[in-house]
Amino acid sequence: MPAFERHIFVCHNLRPEGAPRPSCTADGRSDLHAELQQKAKAAGLGNRVRINKSGCLDQCEHGPMVVVYPDGVWYGNVRPEDATAIVNEHLVGGCPVERLRVAEDCLNTKICPHRS
């Protein structure tokens, strides 16, 4: 049994200006992380889930990135305003938010059409 029902990692990577791959945060900060934390707390999830910041999740072309474990569900292009759907539909309801999921073919590959 894991310590948390679900463990969510929000990429906080910030690359130097002009880097060939994009950054998940514009300035090393993320309203998305704070929104997810607040919405999860408000939904009564308390310490049943944990919302963590992480280093680069290596899916940069699809960022801002979020991954939910133990489900192994990857969300891409996630905005702070998506936090409510992730918390209510996935963390509370148990159903991943399909519109935010990154296609399997685009995960963990160097030949994704989104990578130049």
Next chain:
Amino acid sequence: MPAFERHIFVCHNLRPEGAPRPSCTADGRSDLHAELQQKAKAAGLGNRVRINKSGCLDQCEHGPMVVVYPDGVWYGNVRPEDATAIVNEHLVGGCPVERLRVAEDCLNTKICPHRS
């Protein structure tokens, strides 16, 4: 199917001096993260696993902390010299390193005997 066979998060939290809970890194750096990366690469795991840095995993009294997903296996008091066992026994062999696991009763609780 997750993007990685296994996804490992190594806590890199650094608290201010005198903070009531301990830090997983003494100076914000971690030889453990580098060792895990090097050993995983040497074992031929390449992009089948990812070794990430993370923010505070909230199991500070048992740090330095590592969590392995999707297994949900939590390791505590992990030293750089433990990287070989984690990679060879768990990531390659599929068997968690029992001597490094944090007891279930000590995870995600405020009344653990290790917390003052």
